[in-house]
Amino acid sequence: MSKVKAVVFDLDGVIIDTEEVWEEVRRAYVAEFGREFLPDSQDRMMGMSTGEWSAHLADEVGVPRTAEQVAADVLGRMAERYKEALPLIPGAVDVVRSLTDYRLALASSSARILIDQVLATAGITDAFEVTLSTEEVPRGKPAPDVYLAAVQKLGLTPDDCAAIEDSSNGLRSAAAAGLAVIAVPHGVYPPAADALAQARLVVSGISEITPEAIATL
Known part of the structure; x- marks a missing residue:
């Protein structure tokens, strides 16, 4: 397990x-x-x-x-x-809703005002125990601050947590914090090879992230 x-x-x-x-x-x-x-x-x-x-x-x-x-x-x-228009990635809300076996947090570089608006519009505010903006920590990604703060607010350790990221700086941030990183490379802005290499699992789309996939980490 x-x-x-x-x-x-x-x-x-x-x-x-x-x-x-x-x-x-x-x-x-x-x-x-x-x-x-x-x-x-x-x-x-x-x-x-x-x-x-x-x-x-x-x-x-x-x-x-x-x-x-x-x-x-x-x-x-x-x-x-x-x-x-809110440009939701197809399948993303379903993935969030499917991970009921796990506690969920969000660590974003977006401003708090945008995070709250997006989650409310998408109808998934209640899915997350913790939401953090890099505005609320000393340094943005690729520094590990926002992931370390999210883990701390959950009352867990980095070894207890996985992160889902797409960008070079996001992957570096989560890896530096010690989380098990799942990469969903963006088609237009693919991550650098060195950043992608830090992921334990690389998927081609968000819908591939299932409870079973996380259990393999």
């Missing part, structure tokens, strides 16, 4: 397919100020906390607003996009 007692989900790229939405919104935003992403901006921002990516856009990309203003501007636009 698996010793896994809890499963910690990422949000973007695992439950909702928003990486392209984030990129579109942030690129359009910086373009309004006559700026453009640096060559590595997109990869770096995947997993960063709100404070970190807003500082990147303000300080490195050169948007002439404070990081706090950048965050407010972009989060407002993302919230409007979510209201128009």
Whole structure:
């Protein structure tokens, strides 16, 4: 039998397919100020906390607003996009609902306002004992902080928990925290080889994550 007692989900790229939405919104935003992403901006921002990516856009990309203003501007636009249509990944809600043998948590780089909105709209708020934003810990992914905090709030150890991630920084974060990592690589933004290598299980789609699959970890 698996010793896994809890499963910690990422949000973007695992439950909702928003990486392209984030990129579109942030690129359009910086373009309004006559700026453009640096060559590595997109990869770096995947997993960063709100404070970190807003500082990147303000300080490195050169948007002439404070990081706090950048965050407010972009989060407002993302919230409007979510209201128009929530891009749930097919099968994700069913997977969440199927894991009744495990305690569930969520560790996301999205802002708290977006996490709460997504879970409520998807009807799965009640499925998670713990939900955390990287806003609420010292460092965003790839640092392990958000996963360590989620495990602590569950009253468990990293050895008791599995994580479901899609991005390079997310995989690195969960692995650094000591969780058993399940990778669901994003088709448009695939993780780096070194990050993917840290996963104990790699699946081609979220629907492949079953209680039986977790029991093999």
